[in-house]
Amino acid sequence: xxxxxxxxxxxxxxxxxxxxxxxxxxxxxxxxxxxxxxxxxxxxxxxxxxxxxxxxxxxxxxxxxxxxxxxxxxxxxxxxxxxxxxxxxxxxxxxxxxxxxxxxxxxxxxxxxxxxxxxxxxxxxxxxxxxxxxxxxxxxxxxxxxxxxxxxxxxxxxxxxxxxxxxxxxxxxxxxxxxxxxxxxxxxxxxxxxxxxxxxxxxxxxxxxxxxxxxxxxxxxxxxxxxxxxxxxxxxxxx
Numbered sequence: 001x002x003x004x005x006x007x008x009x010x011x012x013x014x015x016x017x018x019x020x021x022x023x024x025x026x027x028x029x030x031x032x033x034x035x036x037x038x039x040x041x042x043x044x045x046x047x048x049x050x051x052x053x054x055x056x057x058x059x060x061x062x063x064x065x066x067x068x069x070x071x072x073x074x075x076x077x078x079x080x081x082x083x084x085x086x087x088x089x090x091x092x093x094x095x096x097x098x099x100x101x102x103x104x105x106x107x108x109x110x111x112x113x114x115x116x117x118x119x120x121x122x123x124x125x126x127x128x129x130x131x132x133x134x135x136x137x138x139x140x141x142x143x144x145x146x147x148x149x150x151x152x153x154x155x156x157x158x159x160x161x162x163x164x165x166x167x168x169x170x171x172x173x174x175x176x177x178x179x180x181x182x183x184x185x186x187x188x189x190x191x192x193x194x195x196x197x198x199x200x201x202x203x204x205x206x207x208x209x210x211x212x213x214x215x216x217x218x219x220x221x222x223x224x225x226x227x228x229x230x231x232x233x234x235x236x237x238x239x
Contacts, residue, residue, distance in 0.1 A: 001024050001025065001059050001060065001192070001193070002024070002025045002027070002057055002058045002059045002060075003020065003024040003025070003026050003027070003058065003059065003060050003061075003062060003192060004026075004027045004028075004029060004054055004055055004058045004060075004061045004062070005017070005020060005026060005027070005028050005029070005062045005064065006028075006029045006030070006045075006061065006062070006063050006064055006065035006088070007029075007030060007063070007064035007065030007066065007103075008028045008029075008030050008034060008037075008040070008064065009030045009032060009033075009034040009040075010064055010065070010068055011068060011160060012064060012103070012157070012160055012184055013030075013034075013064055014034075015162065015181040015184060015185070016181075016184060016185050016188060017037070019185045019189070020062075020185075020189075023189065024192070027039075027041065027054060027058065028040050028041065029041040029042075029043060029050075029051075029054050029065070030042065030065070031043065031044040031065075041054045044080075044084070045065060045079075045080060045083070045084025045085070045087050045088055046079065046083070046084065046087065048087050048090075048091055051087060051088055051091040052091045052094060052095050055091060055092055055095045055097055056095055058095075058097055059097070059098055059099065060097070060098065060099040060100070060101060060192050061088065061092055061097055061099070061100050061101065062101045062103075062188060062191075062192060063085075063088060063100065063101065063102050063103060064103045065080070065084070065088075066080055066081050066084070066085075066103065066133075066134075067080040067081055067130065067133075068130075069128075069130055070128045070129060070130045071130065073129050077129055077130060077133050078133075081130070081133035081134070081136075081137065082133055082136060085136075085137050085140060086140065089140060089141070089144050089150070092144075092150065093144060093148045093150055097150070098150075098151055099150070099151040099152075099153070099192070099197075100141065100144070100150055100151065100152050100153075101153050101155065101188065101191040101192060102137055102138070102141055102152065102153065102154045102155065103155060103157055104134045104135075104137060104138055104154040104155060104156045104157065104201070105130070105131055105134045105156055105157055106156050106157065106158050106159070106177055106203065106205075106213060107126060107127050107128050107130055107131030107134065108124045108125075108126055108131045108132075108134050108135045108138070108156060109122065109124060109125050109126075109127070109131075109156075109213075110125040110126075110127055111177070111212045111213060112212075116210075116211070116212055117211045117212055117213060117214040118203075118212065118213050118214060119214045119216070119217070120156070120201040120202060120203060120214070120217050121217075124138075134156075137154070138154045138201055141154055141199065142199060145198060145199040146199075151197055151198055151199070152198075152199050152200075153191045153197055153199075153200045153201075153202070153221075153222075154200070154201040154202070155187055155188065155191055155202055155204050156201065156202065156203045156204060156213070157179055157184070157204055158177040158178060158179035158203070158204055158205035158206070158213065159174040159175070159177045159178050159179060159205075160178075160179045160181075160184060161178060161179075161180075162181060163180065163181065163233065168233065175208065175230050176208045176209075176210055176212045176230075177205050177208070177212055177213055178205060178206050178208065178230045179204055179205050179206055180206045180226075180227070180228035182227045182228055183204065183205075183206045183226050183227055183228055184204070186224065186226075186227060187202075187204040187218065187222065187224050190222040190223060190224050191222060194221070194222045194223065197221060197222070200217065200221045200222075201217070202215075202217045202218035202221055202222060202224070203215060203217065203218060204218060204224070205226070206226045206227070206228040206229065206230055207226040207228065207229040207230065207231075208229070208230045208231075209230075209231060
């Protein structure tokens with residue numbers, strides 16, 4: 001399967017690159033070089049011609065590239081998370097890509113101000129402008145699926161931390177929505193490969209003592225079952 005991975009040099013990309021390189025005919029696009037990787041397509045999301053060239057013959061786009069947290073709205077979030085997303089979605093349709101896997105975020109919702117567990121069918125309640133741009137992205141995907149038939153899977157990434165991250169050792173709320181590297185690989189691979197998915201939005205976390213974000217949709221649509229349990233790493237989650 002031919003896959004284009006964007007934003008591979010970010011926080012999550014280096015953790016999934018080895019598995020993706022082994023499993024797929026992989027192309028990588030980023031706006032800067034990536035250590036240890038020689039054949040990166042260097043471009044940003046404003047360069048439509050390069051985007052189209054990079055996607056020629058590609059089956060699935062896995063789109064991690066974005067301003068990945070709260071940032072100035074006009075200067076950073078709009079160019080990358082709004083205009084850039086439009087550019088890559090439209091380019092994907094123009095060159096015939098079949099599936100688009102979108103890295104969304106749990107910042108699209110307010111779990112501790114909602115009835116738990118939060119489901120993806122619940123209305124978005126962004127906690128940040130960044131989260132609002134990702135909710136916009138999910139709706140853009142709905143439009144491109146309905147109008148053009150593009151398969152679109154939005155994966156609402158949990159609190160991603162590497163196993164050795166000092167932040168993971170702190171107790172408190174974020175540990176209840178942890179997504180481990182192994183589970184990030186697993187859920188993204190399932191989003192790439194699971195057949196007959198037209199449009200879907202799923203939460204992606206590892207297993208915790210309290211289900212804050214429902215994994216039911218991820219299980220039903222993708223067959224996703226977490227590999228890692230935050231409690232196996234000595235981390236307490238709030239009850």
